[in-house]
Amino acid sequence: MTEEKKTDHWERDAELSDRGVRLDKFWARELADEGVSRGRIKQWIESGLALVDGEIVDKGKHKLSGGESLALGAGDAAPGEDAAQPVSGDLDVVFEDEHVVVVDKAAGLTTHPAPGEPGPTLVNHLLHRCPDMAAERSGMDGQRPGIVHRLDKDTSGLIVAARTEADRLALSSDFAGRRVRKVYLAIVHGKPERGEGSIDAPIGRHPSHKTRMAVHKGGREARSDYRVLWTGPRGLASLVAVRIHTGRTHQIRVHMAHIGHPLLGDAVYGPRENAEWSRREDRLAGLAPRQMLHAFYLSFTHPASGEVITLWRTPPDDFLSLLAGLQRECLRVGIVGMPGSGKSALASALRRENEPVFSADESVASLYGPGGDGASLIAKRFGGEYSREDGSVDKTALFEAMRASDVLRREIMEMVHPMVRHECELFFKANRDAEAAYAEIPLLLEGGWHESGMVDAVAGVSCPAEKRTGELRRIRGLDEETLAVFDSWQWPEGDKLAACDIVLDNCAGLAELEQEASRLRHWAEKRFAERNGAFESWLEALWPRLAVQLADELAGEPGTEEGGA
Structure with missing residues (x-):
């Protein structure tokens, strides 16, 4: 090699919580993710490569006071027993020449050997594919040859490695100068309040959990931009694109958790959300086996030719399966109609076809029964005026009072409807994996x-007025006046049916209504399939469209990243 090897150099600020920590233990902790052993750190310190507030300290047992400025230089790497070894393995190579190789790293693959992660790693597989990257041939570090940035073990996506020391130095300079453009995709819990935004919050070691990072005042500058690309039904989770302007360890995971939307599958920075997710009773519980983060877009200057290399990669199957699973919740179908039109008979027909059905009338009956929440609330509000001895609601007395006072009727509705809605929401959630729920x-x-x-x-x-106010009214045991009161509390039939997506006829008998129930079921299944198909088509078209959009937005801008994520 004609170009002199450049040693690695790290700078840190000791925090007050580091008071009393040995210098070698501090650097072993800080560089654990770099794959640097404590023995090598001790050697560097004893060689005079450690500075504390600008002064050389050559004793690893030196204890910190907290608040010092620290620096550490790496000595020359010498191939030895701790050098990474070539190991065969599948690599999805996106771009390769004699200078660089870009890989779409699979989730679960560690970037380079590190304490507790001896391999096989991406480095081991790269050495097998590109023997010229070995330290004895390239002059690069023996444990992590060619590595200029990292991806967490469980993060998938694009990562670039250098094949020579000169190329590594050039790429490292571009990363340090923030001239490399990278955009990640993440699936996060919930829906961010703003569709896009910036997160400017310093990140440093967690004060009590040193293997974690956290947002705190003593941390280093960290800024991320995010954009919501899609939000799943009911705001359960969102797909976001994240561009980082700094490269702090775990930056995206920490920043998204900081604004209340940790990544799905991230047990470290979203422990509560992750625990709740794992307890789900539907198939979604098994669809987030890792933190859902993918390095989607990478643009860098080729270290030899000066050409700008821009690449993007569709997320892996587990990422896509989760997105599809989020979309594939049951089609929620509400059933309405005028009083006595046959809604309950239609619901019964659907149940006979083994379809999940919720009944608001049954819910109210339970709420009004002895010990029901509705009965308790009404008794407390009205001092037992509308309560029976067993604690249940006196429905006759309550109905008469509601008929006499519209104010009272509205108050009762405002008390009971949220309870019914809550039970209905629980019903839909319990049947999320069905194609449709009614x-x-x-x-x-x-x-x-x-x-x-x-x-x-x-x-x-829809039911003919003469049938609804005649035959069906008598079957229900309602007098004409009572039915008229119920009618007055609802929209006119024309307005009600005009707001519906499908209208079912109850103009004949039960056999014909059974056929209408089958028609509704087939209609719902078709709509369910169409909705999912449309989402799959949209998702397939999203990736190339997003890549073009990012290229347009980032063209001519200075790069935005200096490290890993």
């Missing part, structure tokens, strides 16, 4: 549930 909610439209996203579609039951 909820018979007489006042769904009046309550605005269709506008709030509670349901995905509304099915209306």
Whole structure:
């Protein structure tokens, strides 16, 4: 090699929590992710390569006071027993020439050997594929030859490695100068309040968990930009693109958790959310086996030719499976109709076809029963005026009072409807893996549930007035006046059916209504399939479109990253 090897150099600020920590232990902790052994650190310190507040300290047992400025230089690497060895393995090589190799790293593969992670690593596989990267031939570090940035073990995506020391120095300079552009994709819990934003929050070692990072005032500058690309049904999770302006350890994971939206599968920075996710009773519980982070976009200057190399890579199967799983929740179908139109009969027909069905009337009956939450709340509010001896609601007395006072009726609705809605939401969640789930909610439209996203579609039951106010009214044991009161509390039938996505006819008998139930089921299954198909097509088109958009946005800008993520 004609170019002199440049030694590595690290600088840190000791925090107050580091008071009393030995110098060699401090650097062993700080460089654990770099694959540097404590023995090598001790050797460097004893060789006079450690500075404390600008003064050489050559004793590893030197104890810190907290608050010092520290620096450490790496001595020349000498091939030996600790040098990484070539190991065969599958590598998805995206770009390769005699100077650099770019790999789409699989999740679960460590970047380079490190304490507790001896291999095989990406470095081991690269050495097998590119023997010229070995230290004795390239002059590079024996444990991590060619590595200029890192990806966490469980992060997938694009990573570039140099094949010669000269190329490594050039790429390292570009990373340090923030002339390399990288954008990540992450799936996070919930939906960020803002569709895009910047997170400017310093990151340093966690004050009590030294293997973790955290946002705190004593940390180093860290800034990330994020953009929400998609949010799943009911805001359960979101796909975001994240561009980092600094390269702090675990920066994206720490920053997204800092704003309340940790990555799915991240047990370190989202322990509570991850624990709740693992307890889910649907198939989603098994679809986030790692922190869902993918290095999607990489643009760098070729160290030899000066050409700008821009690459992107579709996320791996586990990432795509989670996105598909988030979208594939049951189609929530609300069933409405005028009082006595046959809604309950339709719901019963669906149940006979083994479809999941929720009934608001059954929910209210339970809430009004002895020990029910609705009965307890009404008794407390009205001093037992509408309560029976067993604690249940006196429905007759309550109905008469509601008929006499619209103010009272609204108050009762405001008390009971949230309880019914909560039970309905639990029903939908319990049946998330079904293709469709049905909820018979007489006042769904009046309550605005269709506008709030509670349901995905509304099915209306149409029944001729003479049948509804005659035969069906008598079967239900209602007098004409009572039915008229119920009607007055709902939208007119024309408005109600006009707001529906599908209208079912109850103009004949039960056999015909059974056929209508089958028609509704097939309609819902088709809509479910169409919705999922449309999402898959959108997702497939998203990746190339996003890559072009990023290239346009980042063209001509200075790079944005100096390290790993």
